[in-house]
Amino acid sequence: MDSAKSSPLRNQKYSILAEIKRSNGLSVGELAERMNLSYMGVKQHCNSLEKEGYLSTQRRAKRVGRPEKVYVLTEKANEFFPQKGPPFVLELLESVEEVYGSLAVERLLHRLYRRRIEALRPRVCGAGLAERARQLAQAREEEGCMSRYEPDGAPFGQILEFHSPVLEILDRFPRTREFERRLFEQLLGGRVERREDRAGSDLKVVYRLLGSEDPPPRNELSGEPSADAAEREDAAAPSSAAEAEG
Numbered sequence: 675m676d677s678a679k680s681s682p683l684r685n686q687k688y689s690i691l692a693e694i695k696r697s698n699g700l701s702v703g704e705l706a707e708r709m710n711l712s713y714m715g716v717k718q719h720c721n722s723l724e725k726e727g728y729l730s731t732q733r734r735a736k737r738v739g740r741p742e743k744v745y746v747l748t749e750k751a752n753e754f755f756p757q758k759g760p761p762f763v764l765e766l767l768e769s770v771e772e773v774y775g776s777l778a779v780e781r782l783l784h785r786l787y788r789r790r791i792e793a794l795r796p797r798v799c800g801a802g803l804a805e806r807a808r809q810l811a812q813a814r815e816e817e818g819c820m821s822r823y824e825p826d827g828a829p830f831g832q833i834l835e836f837h838s839p840v841l842e843i844l845d846r847f848p849r850t851r852e853f854e855r856r857l858f859e860q861l862l863g864g865r866v867e868r869r870e871d872r873a874g875s876d877l878k879v880v881y882r883l884l885g886s887e888d889p890p891p892r893n894e895l896s897g898e899p900s901a902d903a904a905e906r907e908d909a910a911a912p913s914s915a916a917e918a919e920g
Contacts, residue, residue: 686711687719691728691751696820696836698876699732699744720745728754747876758818758839764846780849787853791860798861803830806862807883828882830864835879855881 686709693708694700700708706716723729728751733741771779797813800806807823811833814821820836844850855868858881865884870877 686715687723688754690716690719690723691747691754692820694729694745694747695751695755695876696822698873699734699746701734701742701744705745755818755820755837756839757842760840760842763840764842767843767847779847783847783850783853787857791857794857794861803862803864803883803885807831807833810858810861827880828867829885830883832883833858833881835881836877838877838879841877 689709690705693705702713702717702720705711705720706713709716720729724731724745728748729745730748731743732746734744735741767779767782770782794810794813798806798809800809804823804825807830811821811823814833814835818837818839821833823831823833825831838844840850844854851868851870855866858866858868862883867882867884869880869882871880
């Protein structure tokens, strides 16, 4: 399939893929309603996308009547929602771990997320938690996370994300998930719970906003390698790649 931005037709097809990615599967009728398009127009697009290998169909039970057909994404559709950085960044982090140890990777990621927090702070500065949550969701949306804020679903709402541009890094270095959660806490000024739901190639991450009780200290991330641990790791680490090989 050509670039999604090459024509209005391609844009519509990409929009269909994006709507489905933000869900657990959608029928033609649901897509037509969400996108304000005709039923037959959406059906033709879905048939085309299925033939091209980007969609498949499943049956979804209904309360009354026969199950209905819904469209879901195939793995091939992931090419429209790319990763950011891998494989080069992933290989770089793996090389750092191999030469200097896992603590060195954590220190790099810790510093990276501190910088991201400071870069986003001017954009996430609303007076209330809900306003800050909307601002953060918008910023993450622009980063490719397919984010949205919902005022319901938790004591103070939740932010849903349907794509992670750094998913390969999250899977290879699970500690990164904690840095992601703490980024939300720092910018929102309250406790946040992160839940991740994986179903095949589908991803949904829910950040539940639990409130502002006992907010995290500003400019801190939980689990930063301690000074003693860092010094031990530095002492044990070779001063150069040549020493490591020697």
